[in-house]
Amino acid sequence: MAEYLSPGVYVEEFDSGGQPLEGSSTSTxxxxxxxxxxxxxxxxxxxxxxxxxxxxxxxxxxxxxxxxxxxxxxxxxxxxxxxxxxxxxxxxxxxxAKSASNVSEGSEGGAVLHITAKNPGAWGNQIRIVLEPDSKAKTQIYDVLEGNTYRVKNSAGFNAGDVVSFIDGESVVYNRVVSAQDNEIKLKNALEGDVVDQNLLPEKILATSEFNIHVFYGDEAETFEKVSLNISAPNYIDKVLARSAIVNVSVQADHLDQESILPPVQVISGGEAVLLSYQITLSGGSDGxxxxxxxxxxxxxxxxxxxxxxxxxxxxxxxxxxxxxxxxxxxxxxxxxxxxxxxxxxxxxxxxxxxxxxxxxxxxxxxxxxxxxxxxxxxxxxxxxxxxxxxxxxxxxxxxxxxxxxxxxxxxxxxxxxxxxxxxxxxxxxxxxxxxxxxxxxxxxxxxxxxxxxxxxxxxxxxxxxxxxxxxxxxxRRLFIFLEESIKNGTNWVVFEPNDEQLWARVHRTIDAFLTRVWRDGALMGSSPSEAFYINIGRSTMTQDDIDNGRLICVIGVAPVKPAEFVIFRITQKTNEE
Known part of the structure; x- marks a missing residue:
């Protein structure tokens, strides 16, 4: 019950009538x-x-x-x-029936990515996956600190475990992030030479190594940008590719060398250096x-x-x-x-x-x-x-x-x-x-x-x-399914309400209004609602034991229309004597 602690005017809403009852769908x-x-x-x-x-x-x-x-x-x-x-x-x-895969059945190969069609069928043999190297974050190094740590312009996007590349305009060196916080990045190995670049347009860049995945099947295409093989990164491939409607992708940790520092596309390709793109096709799918x-x-x-x-x-x-x-x-x-x-x-x-x-x-x-x-x-x-x-x-x-x-x-x-x-x-x-x-x-x-x-x-x-x-x-049969489902779905508000005369009256009004509408639509027999249906609720349908055990019983009777299956015209010959 509401509390009234200070003088004033209080406006409150309450339900007194029946809830409108909507008919359930029957055509799905x-x-x-x-x-x-x-x-x-x-x-x-x-x-x-x-x-x-x-x-x-x-x-x-x-x-x-x-x-x-x-x-x-x-x-x-x-x-x-x-x-x-x-x-x-x-x-x-x-x-x-079998799902197409990039790993043949019984193969002992060490594929890092295990890609399978989303579900079984020969359709999966037409799936094509294209990987392209990319980077989600780039920055320049402002200062060299102790312990392979570098102060950078912006460490956002660098996660512990990420493979990174350092590009000085002449060569590319790969490394791995140990930690990244407050614009300081610690790498696994020290970078050689002069790595500091404070120019407005830097020539020396530290960049993360990710890749884009393009999945093609017929006219369907899915693109997942800047995914990673780093399990601790939010863009880890298993998490991102879970949204795919065409393929399932999982990383085979047993085949992933955690000590090697190579860009992810090169790791997936089995050590082959990839500059632009790497393609994977699936096979072995069967309709059974x-x-x-x-x-x-x-x-x-x-x-x-x-x-x-x-x-x-x-x-x-x-x-x-x-x-x-x-x-x-x-x-x-x-x-x-x-x-x-x-x-x-x-x-x-x-x-x-x-x-x-x-x-x-x-x-x-x-x-x-x-x-x-x-x-x-x-x-x-x-x-x-x-x-x-x-x-x-x-x-x-x-x-x-x-x-x-x-x-x-x-x-x-x-x-x-x-x-x-x-x-x-x-x-x-x-x-x-x-x-x-x-x-x-x-x-x-x-x-x-x-x-x-x-x-x-x-x-x-x-x-x-x-x-x-x-x-x-x-x-x-279908009319009764419609009535039963409509009443069941439209009276959920009754559950746990006080089981008294006021609730019975509201339930009666709710169902009466609904059945009257059904009768007007021509679904029930009778020239008036009283001939088409009846609703009994209250002491005539419930004992005290029912009420004590939380039961509200409402008895509804309806007179459904029946089809004119046999149309009979009885014709006789009219005579003058008649």
Missing amino acids: AGFIGLAQRGAIQGLPELITSFADFRRLYGSYLSENEFGEYRFLAYAVEHFFINGGSRCYVMRVAPPN SAGQLSAADYNGEDLGPGKRSGIQAFIDNEEVSIIAAPGITDPNVQLTLVAHCENVKSRIAVLDIPRDKTKVADVLTHRNIFDSSYAAMYHPWLQVFDPLDKRNIYIPPSGSVVGVFSRSDQTRGVHKAPANEVIRGTVGLDVQYNKGEQDILNPKGVNLIRTFTGQGIRVWGARTCSSNTLWKYVNV
């Missing part, structure tokens, strides 16, 4: 799959365009090399073509082989925050509301993906059916593996143009469908069933199913994509893989 997608490059461990990367994807993860993969595992790039491309705006991507790589992939690579490992891989990497992500592993139809992977969605309860999985399963019985065999309201299944595969092979190919529908989800959310709202929507960028279907076949598949929860004359190729189903009829529609 997540994708898992093989790519040319990209991290295989850590957090999924945010992608806002296909150009972003190509910059971070590379381009299309070869069918001959990766077969059915190559569809991530196509799925992300068609996600954006179909109206998606942002997604997170997690790369998977075969266990035998598709035959080495297994469900375990997609399922991933949970090694703790920031070290998860595969599907497990999305545990740390709270933005994704739709997730897919394009083209991966292994039931072990799909079941793990569905289990992940059921555990986090904030996203839904979009599943593909194997392309070779075209008969109704075969499709149902695959469908019957699943029973979850957090999964939706789509078929058949889509015919699109492949920019890599310059021909039409068939890709799994999940990437395009997730884009349709996102587009429908943005144009109509999450309550609108993402069906009867045109799939963009598609020229045909792998299989043309008819109404009779859909009569069998639709009630089982298989959402078909069909061609209609004059209406293009459309998503013609909106069912989940659940046997519970309350949750059979995709939009109902």
Whole structure:
């Protein structure tokens, strides 16, 4: 409580009403799959365009090399073509994929710098590193003191352990700094001859020896200026190159002769005198082989925050509301993906059916593996143009469908069933199913994509893989995800507030205002808010034991809108007698 110690007027602010509750995003997608490059461990990367994807993860993969595992790039491309705006991507790589390096495997060479590509893949073989000698600090010597110590014009930038060069206009002598403070520099060895130069434009210079690193990969280039091999310097190469998005660099201390006094580029080059530049190329990078992939690579490992891989990497992500592993139809992977969605309860999985399963019985065999309201299944595969092979190919529908989800959310709202929507960028279907076949598949929860004359190729189903009829529609499940996440994220302010009638009233007002807005947007049934939802909070939902144990219980009931899946017009013949 505020203290009032002296006479005066005090103005104080306090909250009496409910906090505005903002709806959570429902159109952010997540994708898992093989790519040319990209991290295989850590957090999924945010992608806002296909150009972003190509910059971070590379381009299309070869069918001959990766077969059915190559569809991530196509799925992300068609996600954006179909109206998606942002997604997170997690790369998977075969266990035998290798990172390119400047040190060959099994080599006993004494390379001072160990440079590897940031992540596995043959892409790293195209990386080129150029080193150029440079200096971060130069000064002139004003006086010679005792014990190899020199008074200089300015000792800023000189660190203990730095290699320095003394240039007198005719020759260059290298030395090492022992200490530098208050414009006095102590060197390891004494400088010979007359080293003092007090001229306004000096001819004799004491300079540090550093180097610039230029890293090139395709159109990407990174430059790191004035880096050092001195571990105690703030510009030590390990610290500076940690910012690189292309390479990892480490100094091999065992191969670094601490007694020798040579400029760093000469040390890195193995003793070769370098005047202008020294180039390093990487090799040995490999994409691995598709035959080495297994469900375990997609399922991933949970090694703790920031070290998860595969599907497990999305545990740390709270933005994704739709997730897919394009083209991966292994039931072990799909079941793990569905289990992940059921555990986090904030996203839904979009599943593909194997392309070779075209008969109704075969499709149902695959469908019957699943029973979850957090999964939706789509078929058949889509015919699109492949920019890599310059021909039409068939890709799994999940990437395009997730884009349709996102587009429908943005144009109509999450309550609108993402069906009867045109799939963009598609020229045909792998299989043309008819109404009779859909009569069998639709009630089982298989959402078909069909061609209609004059209406293009459309998503013609909106069912989940659940046997519970309350949750059979995709939009109902996604609406509840939206409501639950919005209420959870928007009511954090309630935690640790006094659990009394005043708080209950504020919570009630907060949720009532939010659900009223949702009802006005057309997401809830009823001609009035009272018909669309109810909110119970207070003594009717909590016992004294709940209150004593710090529990605030609010019961909310909503009436979601259901899609008009079957439109029936009953027509009869009107007679005069009627």
